[in-house]
Amino acid sequence: MKLKVAEAIVKCFELEGINTIFGYPGGAVLPLYEALRQSNIKHILVRQEQSAAHMASGYGRASGTVGVCLATSGPGATNLITGIATAYMDSIPLIAITGQVLSDKIGTDMFQEADIVGATEPFTKHNYLIKSKNDIPRVMKEAFYIANTGRKGPVLIDIPKDIQNEVIDFKYPETIDIRGYKPTYTGHARQIEKAYRIIESAKQPLICVGGGISSSDCKDELIEFVEKTKIPVVCTLMGVDSYPNDSPYFAGLLGAHGYPFVNNAMNKADLVIVIGARFTDRSTSVLAAKSNQHIIHIDIDPAEIGKNMKTNTPIVGDAKNILKQLCEYDYHLDNDKWSDNIRYSRQSYIEENINKEWELEGVNPFRLIKAISDEADETTIMTADVGQNQIWAAHYFTASRNRQFLTSGGLGTMGYSLSAAIGAKFASGKEHTVVAVMGEGGFQMLMGELALVKEHNLNIKIFVISNSRLGMVRELQLLAYTKDSYHGVEIGFNPDFMKLADAYGLKGYRISHDNEIDSVLKEVFSKDEPCFVECKVHPDFPTLAHWRWK
Amino acid sequence: MKPERHVLSITVENYSGTLSKVAGLFSRRGYNIDTLTVAETMDPNISRITVTVTGDEEILEQITKQLNKLIHVIKITDLTLKKSILRELMFLKISCTKDTRSEIIQMSDVFKGKTVDIGAKSITIEMTGDEDKNNAFIELIRPYGIVEIVRTGLTAIERG
Numbered sequence: 001m002k003l004k005v006a007e008a009i010v011k012c013f014e015l016e017g018i019n020t021i022f023g024y025p026g027g028a029v030l031p032l033y034e035a036l037r038q039s040n041i042k043h044i045l046v047r048q049e050q051s052a053a054h055m056a057s058g059y060g061r062a063s064g065t066v067g068v069c070l071a072t073s074g075p076g077a078t079n080l081i082t083g084i085a086t087a088y089m090d091s092i093p094l095i096a097i098t099g100q101v102l103s104d105k106i107g108t109d110m111f112q113e114a115d116i117v118g119a120t121e122p123f124t125k126h127n128y129l130i131k132s133k134n135d136i137p138r139v140m141k142e143a144f145y146i147a148n149t150g151r152k153g154p155v156l157i158d159i160p161k162d163i164q165n166e167v168i169d170f171k172y173p174e175t176i177d178i179r180g181y182k183p184t185y186t187g188h189a190r191q192i193e194k195a196y197r198i199i200e201s202a203k204q205p206l207i208c209v210g211g212g213i214s215s216s217d218c219k220d221e222l223i224e225f226v227e228k229t230k231i232p233v234v235c236t237l238m239g240v241d242s243y244p245n246d247s248p249y250f251a252g253l254l255g256a257h258g259y260p261f262v263n264n265a266m267n268k269a270d271l272v273i274v275i276g277a278r279f280t281d282r283s284t285s286v287l288a289a290k291s292n293q294h295i296i297h298i299d300i301d302p303a304e305i306g307k308n309m310k311t312n313t314p315i316v317g318d319a320k321n322i323l324k325q326l327c328e329y330d331y332h333l334d335n336d337k338w339s340d341n342i343r344y345s346r347q348s349y350i351e352e353n354i355n356k357e358w359e360l361e362g363v364n365p366f367r368l369i370k371a372i373s374d375e376a377d378e379t380t381i382m383t384a385d386v387g388q389n390q391i392w393a394a395h396y397f398t399a400s401r402n403r404q405f406l407t408s409g410g411l412g413t414m415g416y417s418l419s420a421a422i423g424a425k426f427a428s429g430k431e432h433t434v435v436a437v438m439g440e441g442g443f444q445m446l447m448g449e450l451a452l453v454k455e456h457n458l459n460i461k462i463f464v465i466s467n468s469r470l471g472m473v474r475e476l477q478l479l480a481y482t483k484d485s486y487h488g489v490e491i492g493f494n495p496d497f498m499k500l501a502d503a504y505g506l507k508g509y510r511i512s513h514d515n516e517i518d519s520v521l522k523e524v525f526s527k528d529e530p531c532f533v534e535c536k537v538h539p540d541f542p543t544l545a546h547w548r549w550k
Numbered sequence: 551m552k553p554e555r556h557v558l559s560i561t562v563e564n565y566s567g568t569l570s571k572v573a574g575l576f577s578r579r580g581y582n583i584d585t586l587t588v589a590e591t592m593d594p595n596i597s598r599i600t601v602t603v604t605g606d607e608e609i610l611e612q613i614t615k616q617l618n619k620l621i622h623v624i625k626i627t628d629l630t631l632k633k634s635i636l637r638e639l640m641f642l643k644i645s646c647t648k649d650t651r652s653e654i655i656q657m658s659d660v661f662k663g664k665t666v667d668i669g670a671k672s673i674t675i676e677m678t679g680d681e682d683k684n685n686a687f688i689e690l691i692r693p694y695g696i697v698e699i700v701r702t703g704l705t706a707i708e709r710g
Contacts, residue, residue: 181621
């Protein structure tokens with residue numbers, strides 16, 4: 001079949017099942033847009049390219065497929081970078097297509113020229129600069145394969161404008177053979193057996209899960225493994241939606257912004273089974289170094305094993321397969337007292353903090369998120385931004401399935417939440433309610449995307465928690481210096497958010513006191529339309545309830 | 551653990567940008583490259599990159615694992631751990647006079663060097679060997695006045 005390269009690319013999208021693309025046009029992608037115009041693929045015009053990457057990421061995360069974003073050369077491409085880096089740090093499959101200047105003019109600093117392949121080398125799983133028209137079918141096939149297999153991640157393809165117009169004899173390859181890329185999926189039998197024996201003899205074991213559980217879609221296998229072993233589950237920020245949060249075995253978030261009883265349990269555990277988590281500084285900085293603790297580390301990426309922590313028993317492979325392999329054994333652990341203790345600690349910590357009265361004006365964000373969570377069900381998807389709102393959401397939203405809690409865990413990208421929610425909404429359709437939680441700082445970074453909510457009538461419930469501060473940085477300043485050291489964290493002017501919502505054609509609500517939470521949420525969640533809710537929180541409200549410096 | 555010098559032989563798919571991805575990974579993750587050579591293998595689709603790096607066992611393991619993650623990296627062999635032959639090519643331009651020229655040539659002969667150029671005030675010697683030998687010759691010849699040294703960096707092959 002004779003096709004222009006631009007048409008061939010669109011054809012590849014169709015063959016890969018892509019029906020939505022988030023993009024922003026420009027001179028270097030004119031042929032691609034002409035080909036898209038003639039296809040059935042929906043193009044969502046974003047307001048800034050960074051959002052296109054976040055939306056594609058949210059789309060991919062919510063649906064378990066690969067999201068696609070598209071930008072022109074130069075500034076279009078460089079704007080994508082933060083979104084690509086965000087996806088890379090969280091191992092989210094993503095295809096980014098960028099236009100490039102004419103192939104024989106590359107390197108001459110043409111108008112809107114940028115070396116995006118060089119620039120995104122550190123942030124992509126792989127990237128390509130197309131130099132020959134005939135490479136297109138192979139590269140497209142490889143890109144989707146690389147993005148969505150092994151440890152998933154973003155792949156960027158940079159295509160010069162002149163090549164987009166060339167004609168090729170199109171044939172999509174059926175098979176793939178990349179000599180240097182053969183991910184391991186099945187756990188080594190001997191390592192599995194060794195792990196089983198160690199688990200059997202553990203007295204105070206813990207399971208620590210990360211984003212790998214959602215990536216591998218193995219919630220059911222995890223549930224079975226936990227039921228067999230009765231081992232409590234702690235999670236990283238990426239793993240909040242790994243395991244049903246209302247299960248008696250669920251302990252909660254660990255790390256610098258985790259629950260104190262979880263970190264305590266981590267310090268006391270004689271065995272930690274880490275699954276699909278990489279133990280960054282954010283997870284481990286508050287943990288004591290332990291020499292007599294056994295670590296079993298299960299990950300699909302061999303490079304993660306031993307990188308951030310000493311591992312006694314590594315198992316490389318897909319979490320789903322390895323959990324299945326581990327479930328083949330019968331377990332006879334005697335750790336009821338240990339599990340019960342953790343369960344009681346969780347109950348009392350959460351109860352105490354939800355009920356505690358803070359003599360601070362405004363809304364109690366713990367109660368707010370808890371109330372949102374009470375309105376939510378299995379179909380709800382929550383996106384959280386970065387900062388205090390992220391931690392409040394992670395602690396008090398009760399996730400019950402994989403791909404339900406989307407946040408920028410690794411890179412910590414402000415502005416992620418609204419765009420990711422838009423992407424998730426496009427992916428999940430009518431039957432899913434999407435809730436986006438963010439602070440006013442992150443919201444205003446990519447605020448322009450509000451227009452898309454109206455334009456496409458996306459039923460997203462937007463919660464902007466406002467305290468006229470960059471709350472988490474302010475808290476860091478306080479912890480690092482003194483109370484008089486706040487600098488650059490006060491948001492001197494906020495727009496009238498109700499007028500702003502109105503200007504964007506959205507219904508706006510404001511919650512200023514706890515007693516308004518229920519009535520507003522009831523109305524917001526009963527409406528089949530997008531809603532914008534501003535929630536006033538006092539600047540002194542801490543991220544964690546036990547951080548009380550007053 | 552003591553940092554040691556390692557020679558890594560990396561075979562890669564011969565696509566444009568692959569060398570930059572390999573070299574970029576070293577700088578990005580904070581590893582220093584001591585030497586680097588690159589050329590095609592007998593299969594024109596595959597290139598071999600030979601790098602020497604200094605690091606302890608843990609760092610070497612991370613370097614190897616991170617390199618393996620690059621899609622176009624096919625195989626990594628740590629030649630330090632295997633019986634292997636290491637060589638480096640070096641050109642030395644040494645200042646000389648009519649009186650010292652034959653002395654230098656004699657010494658170079660002992661080290662199996664080749665005289666490749668003679669000028670009015672200098673002599674250029676080509677020498678192949680492992681780094682120890684090349685360093686020894688440099689020290690020996692230093693008093694005569696070295697005008698310029700050009701070294702390729704190590705390249706290596708496994709025995710047998």
